[in-house]
Amino acid sequence: MLDKALMNDRLIFDKKTQSFLAILTAVALLVSLLNTFVPEGHILHCSTFTVTLLGKYLCYALLAVSVDLVWGYLGILSLGHGAFFALGGYAMGMYLMRQIGDRGVYGDPLLPDFMVFLNWKELPWFWHGFDMFWFASLMVILVPGLLAFVFGWMAFRSRVTGVYLSIITQALTYALQQAFFRNEMGFGGNNGLTDFKEIMGFDLQSDATRLGLFLCTALALGLGYMACRYIVCSKLGRVAVAVRDAESRTRFIGYRVDKVKLWIFTFSAILAGIAGALYVPQVGIINPGEFNPINSIEIVIWVAVGGRATLYGAVVGAILINYAKSTFTGWLPDAWLFALGGIFVFVTLYLPKGVTGFLNRKQEQLA
Amino acid sequence: MSAMNFIEQIRQRDRVFDFIQPQASSRLDVSHGNILYLEDISVSFDGFKAINNLNLYIKEGELRCIIGPNGAGKTTMMDIITGKTRPDTGSAWFGSRINLLELDEPEIAEAGIGRKFQKPTVFENHLVVDNLELAMAGNKSVITSLFARLSAAQKERIDEVLETIGLKDNKYRLAGSLSHGQKQWLEIGMLLMQNPKLLLVDEPVAGMTHQEMDRTAELLKSLAGQHSVVVVEHDMDFVRSIANHVTVLHQGSVLAEGTMDQVQSNPKVVEVYLGE
């Protein structure tokens, strides 16, 4: 019995993955149908509000998967993944900003509004190229990836581990937050980038675009999940777990631990960046608040709540917590932090393997 | 710099690229008979001299036992050989060409030194078979690992080792669920998979039953010859059963060397062991 269950986990398309993909596809299809074909006002109609909300959750889910990959399987507790998410978001935001063109409030064909506003005379060099979608998309991958690569290259090579690593990832996102707050940086300061109009020629406010973005996010989540699944099931994935559990042992049997960490960390950062890029057009704003270290801690908590080292757990955790947040903030505006804080404490104390771990155990007990 | 080297390599047609060359111990030169040279090694932690002017030579194919009271520096010595600790002074050579002090742990492992820890460290969240697969000699780069598939020969090799260490029935069990003795065996199995030239074995029989101990002794003896084996052990009976050559460490340097009988009759050794 045990052997079979364990062997099953080694398949890329194991049962959990199959059901995850099935549910994701079903939700995507259902939402599209209910949004497009069921008339507004009908009880089954899925409003665009819900579509966007779901899209946002799926972005968070992808972000959580990326954190789970490094934390769950590699043992790196990154308290700075929010930074990669935000960088991806900024790259997309810059593209969307350039798309506004001369439709900004000042009607300047080249400069975004906030630059006109602060008397900038010309476009800073790093804004060039972002009017092209392919370039922006490249940057979505390149910027977080490169940062993660350089940061990881230094940190892993000098064997910074454990809490030290966690704290310097936190320092990284904190420093970036401070930097992006500065108006001189040319990223819109505290207000960030907003007032987007269209993406690749599609009106961002139209229902169809929103649905399209939602479907893209679902697709990205599906692909990202499968990529992670592939890594986890490969020998590299097993090396990663070995690094997590006994780092020096792994080194003694000849694995370059720093390189393993570096590549998985970089890949994870890229995934986070993609999640950020999909997030921005759906919520309509990116600002330095996304770099806030507290956000990065929250991501880790989603993973913990869902269940560490199970990719689907990260998805469940992200959706669950954010759904709770959406509901509680409308429902118990004065007391929702009690509820949220309580959940975190409860889960760590009583569900060490997260919600999915708990459900799996229940299921095993029944079987 | 490295780019220049690379171009240089491409121009020399008779040379094989480094990454195609069969790795592991290809550079190992044991023509002088010794596989390990430790010379004048000293290391201290917070003023405490863990190793003090240590000189040790291991011959190729030899089975050497190292004994010594607690704090004699046995584990620290292994740490130095495997690159975990850097000595303050002294030199450490693997064969006569490989300077161990210039390499880090994976490079040393790649060069052909395998190590079994005092406390059994296996990958507890992996299956037994995975543990062996991970330890298997071969290209261990990131990309290779990402696309690695086991060949039939490799599978065969794993089964062979499983047979040797007596864990054939536990192939698909989680390593973490093994008994203490089984973990010891698994770790030895992993060493075998690594196929090193030099094995460093730290207290291999702690927690084993007598039968298991005998089997371990047999295994280690059979390894000597093709491999060089260094065993650190407290259990004198076990040491007596395997070793023909014993080194006694005390306060970080070699106190005595010779056969078990010679060593046991050495007055200094007696004093160290009994005088305390």
Place this chain on the structure above:
Amino acid sequence: MSFKKLLTGTIAGLTLSTGAMAADDTIKVGVLHSLSGTMAISETTLKDTMLMLIDEQNKKGGVLGKKLEAVVVDPASDWPLFAEKARELIEKEKVSSVFGCWTSVSRKSVLPVFEELDSLLFYPVQYEGEESSKNVFYTGAAPNQQAVPAVDYLMNDLGVERWVLAGTDYVYPRTTNKILEAYLKSKGVAEKDIMINYTPFGHSDWQSIVSDIKKFGAAGKKTAVVSTINGDANVPFYKELGNQGISAQDIPVVAFSVGEEELSGIDTKPLVGHLAAWNYFMSVEAEENYSFIDAWHAFIKDKKRVTNDPMEAHYIGFNMWVKAVEKAGTTDPAAVQEAIIGVSVPNLTGGFATMMPNHHITKPVLIGEIQADGQFEVVSQTPGTVVGDAWSDFLPGSKDILADWRKPLSCGNYNVKTSKCSGQNY
């Protein structure tokens, strides 16, 4: 699979919950203020103010014969969440208008939502200007209703010749300081007599900056600090001023973001005489103000609670909305948008506030000095009211732009030179 159930359950819950409909016998009013997170300090009071105003209106019989119902949500000082909550209020709760936001970034975040869903937002806080949306009514001060008169007062009444423009590094201080710099230079102040300094949010160690200000002020000419320092950073700033012995007589500080509410968290004894410019102070002697304060104390059940400028802005905004709804006979946003221009309601300082075609309102500008009891004393007041200017005349990019939401122009940023109306989403 259990987690499958969980997922589907979540999705089902989501889809169903969106189906809720507004009840017909009430008019819903959205309140969008952070009740947790960093901005809760300021915004919670405004939520209470709105609840009080709605409560009072209901006692008077509601609007159009219907009771008002407040829908309170918590955007938790999280800017994307502001947009989400705004959408929830409008789409799901079907509120007829929303009162809310404090920071500029939260307003920027919800702006596209209000424009897309064509609803109304009343924004009660002084801000940097440079904006006029069809769907937003700015009941707080624009820079010309706060900063410029304050500087005039310092220059003319106190004879200030050297200026320190200190602010938190975000868009409101940046803009205000740009405008002030241009204004001061137009009044003949030399470049070397202006010192500009920006600090990060929540800056807490002011030793070096205060010491610099002290040195800057020791040059013989009368010096003043114009502070656009935001929220939390003010307390340590003022404390440091006190510590280094800078009194209001030496170097007065005039602040645009420090009101009664903020002072209630500071020991004001060392601060007596420092200034603030607002459009309302709790200490204003006017009958409307006394009644408002009494009502507030009765509502909040705490006689020590203070009132402040953004509360007045909500008071004005809410009354304007009520009046416009009654004038239009409906809560339909389009009708209210048209009806509200020109509506005039009493403010709390004994005058009237009128909604202008640029969606800003008329306000008197008051300069107050901090008193030992945490109140302000009015030391100067503009003779009449000042019309809020959406587009500053002192910024090169915006001096040609004007906003007028009356037909036929109906445009928030009409460029007089190019005769074009740009940046509109509809």
Place this chain on the structure above:
Amino acid sequence: MPLLPALRSAILLFIFSIFFIGQASAAPVADETEFKQLLNGFTQKSFAAKANTAQQVATSGHPKAKQVLEAMAESRLYFRKSDQLVVFADKDGRSYVLTDIFSNETLGTFSRREVSKVKTNNSLRAKLGKMVAEIELKHPDASVRLAAVEAMIPKLKEDDADLFGSLIKEEQDESVKKALQFGIYIGYLDSSKKERVLNAIEALDGELEPIVRNKLTSLANNSDDKDIKKAAKKSLKGIESKISIFSNLETIYFGISLGSILILAAIGLAITFGVMGVINMAHGELIMLGAYTTYLIQQAMPNHTTASIFLAIPAAFCVSGMVGIAIERGVIRFLYGRPLETLLATFGISLILQQLVRTVISPQNRTVETPAFMSGSIDINPIFALTYNRLYIISFCILVFIALFFILKRTRLGLQVRAVSQNRSMAKAMGVRSDWVDAMTFGLGSGVAGIAGVALSQITNVGPNMGQSYIIDSFMVVVFGGVGNLWGTLVAGLSLGVANKVLEPMAGAVLAKIMVLVFIILFIQKRPRGLFPQKGRAAEA
């Protein structure tokens, strides 16, 4: 014998009264009705008119004049709306108790709608200050005279210098004499007589008062006389070099004081995180609880600010310590050996504590008053002053550090703490009640956080968010210093503080902060275990 001082003061009083009458007779005779009429001038709205009235009051020589002017400066001067009677008023809740100026009789309580304040503004108050000062130049108390002289110096003209010259002859007190002499030279700098100016420049050489520097600068730039120009320039040069030395000293002082705050905030964490390995995200909230304890104690004893602060230190220690123990017993003890999970649970706790404060007390910031002994500064010289509250915080920080060091190194608890942190099971086997030690250690760390809260309440906001603004910095300090090492925390806090303050003038506050963060990141690459790493086998565990 006791007769003598009494006699002396009587004589003094006599002399003074003569002086006073003499002056009063020079001014328009001020009888009560006339003075009352004069006071009515204060009911006017315009500040200029009020200033004019104040001037007349000041020169009237009426015995109440000073009291009236002072009351006006303190915003205690009101008038009754019904009869325009100018009175003293004291606030009592939302109404006012009025006192007659002449009879000192209470006129009853009036509502805020019935009275109106005689409003002042900054410039008017400054003028009032000078008027009072001029009256007080002849005050019997030397310290008052000194203050009066110093108040006059910034606006001094040459004719004031002549007035000072006449005063200095009668002055007995050395410090007042010195101040007068200084004032005379300042006045002389404006003189048209070359001799006087040159004399003054020489006499004022090396003085760091800003007014000297300003006047010298203007002489150096604008004087028509070559000698004066040269002398002024030379004197200026000396002053400038002194200034730059002192401004460097100042930067270091600022750095140390910032560092001591960082240390205070971080040192509790150095125990809970460094010694016990608990990543306590609620640490900031424990600081916050300490600050709120200070606030509540101050509320309970409103007129004893100083005592309340001293009382707050043990109280905050207890409150935060108890909460800490509760957290440890309720949550953390189930999580030993899983440090990262303590992060998650304590993050939840921090959210709960924040919201608790918002709900129970208020979402607004609270006022914590600064006791009198902590305000002000030691003026080493006019450009370099050590602010008292920073000095106290630095010494407080040192005290806390020494106490902690003592507890950990010299007491039984400390020994047990170290034993448990090094080898839990061994310590247990030796009879150490590790449960108890854990609770006490966590309580100690939390209590120290509470004490830090008392200190922070003196310099920054006391509000629900205050914890969050310190938690990240605290972690940086502990990690930079090396986990598990109190000295490391000390050195790290100080060096980060000083680095921040040295960078700030060059790069601005925002960039300085970023640079420090980047520096920490790079430093950790060089020394992955901080400034003072744990060595040997203990570090591997």
